[in-house]
Amino acid sequence: MSGGPSRRVSIEKPVMTRNDEVAAANRSMFLDSGLFAINVIGSPGAGKTSLLEALANRFARDLAVIEGDVRTRRDADRVEKAGSPAWQIETGGACHLDAAMVRRAWMDFRETARGSRYLVIENVGNLICPSSYDLGEDVKAALVSLPEGDDKVLKYPALFSRIDVLLIGKMDLLNHLDADPDRLESECRSLRPGVTVFRISSKTGLGLPEFCDFIIRGREAKFRA
């Protein structure tokens, strides 16, 4: 440690600069590939992969999926079985995906996924760490399911203040639980007034046509020019 005067140098750069640079490169790569990209964040067991199975049923090869998990390729297998090409990232321990992981995955996956119009990146199940990492997506979505409780939004404000879409999942269980989807929605709007909200059930299909329309319209808007 210094005992005398030292020279101060101004830096003024975000700590996440390097990730953000790779994310920007991903964003232009997805643009060049004709892809509309969605980063789906949610707790383990929220129903992220079940949602992707439902989207795979709807979009088939128009959808490509990058799965993030600590271990196993179980989720990629489920999505492929449902009809869409999928690539599994096994982080080996990391609790989130970063832009460089997604970049490497897409480089390996893009031939298999050629012709896809939509890319969904399923982040590692976690409401904390994934919130800070831009992956180059067009839309950041959080999936919260009713059995998790209706008090989760304000417990994880870093995530819910950044999202474009809130998906309230497992709505088919509404009558069996005390959780109130109105509370989830209003607390999310208090952090993110412009958030788009869908109440869905991957089991019954509730809300999925509307979410699929949102994805289709999002891609149309992105490439309309």
Place this chain on the structure above:
Amino acid sequence: MLAIIERALGAPRKLSRVTVSIGPLSGVSPDSLSFCFAPIAIEAGFGSPELVFRRKGIMVECASCGGVEEMVEPGAQCSSCGSRDRSILSGMECTVESVEIEDREEAGR
């Protein structure tokens, strides 16, 4: 973080202090960052700088009355008009503000 500093300085330099401003919505834990930073800074040739955090608040603008204030509790209503329709102006940032290069190293150059 050290890569950003190295890029700004041109090469690793022995540092006495690194100042980081951090918002409550940054998603970055100061304790975790400090824990990781110390050994990596030594290994990367930056010495053992003191890591100083300048904690920022969440600043919000009310869509109803236009008031700007600090949101102390996430999701709290506007203290002027009671609205919850407020846009976040800052509080998500985690920024390396500045570094201080050790005087001994300066003298040696």
